[in-house]
Amino acid sequence: MLLRVAIGADSPELVRRLERLIQGRDIMVETPNSRRHHWEQLCRIPADVFVVAEGLIPQPVRDRIEFLRELPVEPAVVVLSDSEHPDDHASFLAANCDAALYEGLPDEPLREALKAVFQKHLDTLREKRLNGPDDGIPRLADFACRSRSMRRFIRTVQPVVRRDTSLLITGETGVGKEHLARAIHGESPRSGRPFVAVNCGALPESLLESELFGHEKGAFTGASSYRRGVFEMAHGGTLFLDEIGEMPQALQVRLLRVLEDRSFRPLGSEKNVQVDIRIMAASNKDLEEEVDAGDFRKDLFYRLSVMQLHIPPLRDRREDIPELVESYLSYLPSRIGCDVSDITEEAMQALRRYEWPGNVRELINVLERAMLLCEGDEITLEGLPQAVRETVESTATGTVEQVVEKEMCRLSDRPWKEFREHVLERLERAYLEDLLRRTAGRVGETARLAGMRPRSLYEKMKRHGLCKEDFK
16 A cells, blocks of 8 residues: 655755655655645645654644544654653653654664554554455465366466566456456465455446545545545555456546556546556456447557456366365355255266356355255255256256257347357257267267267366266
């Protein structure tokens, strides 16, 4: 996070000295514009820390310091005293300031003392504003990778983890785009810094602009106080822009400028804020199609997609489902307060065969629901939703013609691309099931009838969650 420090002193020499000692990559220093009404101007600066010379504070000192401490941003207050006497410093501390320092200290001790105050307050800000539930930091090693497609994907991800390049993460809803972004951040050199996520599709344009860039008090109707934007909050770390395809065109222009020079201007402000951040963006839309349609800027797309990572949908990595289920069976029970720790083979078979239009997120929801309904210590087929159970119940009767007819009714309101993918997927599985039933699960004979190599057939059976033993 970028720390804003306001300096108030009646001596220009002291102001220049403090600016020299305080300036840093993670600190933005501000001072009042003129010496007239100096104190009033100082109090209007939206600062995280006020460093104020004793001679500038009007009487009564305690009330003035208390006024600063009660500002909406809850700043820290450091008083620079012209006295070395501990009793004088104690009176300022009793007035509720965070530190009282002798302004005549040599440069290095004064710098270190101020640095300690800044770091303590910065830690407090991060704890209040950035920390979510502590579920552990995701790692790439956490991803289930039994499937070839996922192993290939993780090999693509590993080289970019320690780079600082912008990333565009794509994939269907629920595949875990934010989880991947957090894992990359957690293993990057920025891991000790903030990870800030914002959903660009969840807010209207007027609120999204303020959320991204922040605003000054009075910048627009209802802006009753200063607000820090997520670009500033993510300083030093990573900013994750989810559903970037939903961002309005006007904001796309501003985002492009930030990506180019890493600076922005909060709403209502006259000053640019310089930040050091890594940008990761995600979308479940095809942004190239959005560019062709004129809904997404081509220059922004190229700037974001320096490296594009497409997460495979769960239906293309069915071999990972048992590992995912095992992982969530160890994690979810303590979270929802149940003792379920196992799953029957029949239920697992249903999970492997289901299409998972909602991907991993849907799998988690199905497991959580099954655990809540479970009467014993293992999930059974009866505890799964009807749509999932049907994948097993229809195995003995589902012909190719029936699958086509059923999918036509179920998906007729979907876009052509999505309809085609789902129908072809189900059609291929129904075709393989039909051949396997005819050959009683003999892979070699099935491959001969299908006109493919046994190894290719095995790969397709794995992808569809088919086992030859189920057809004997």
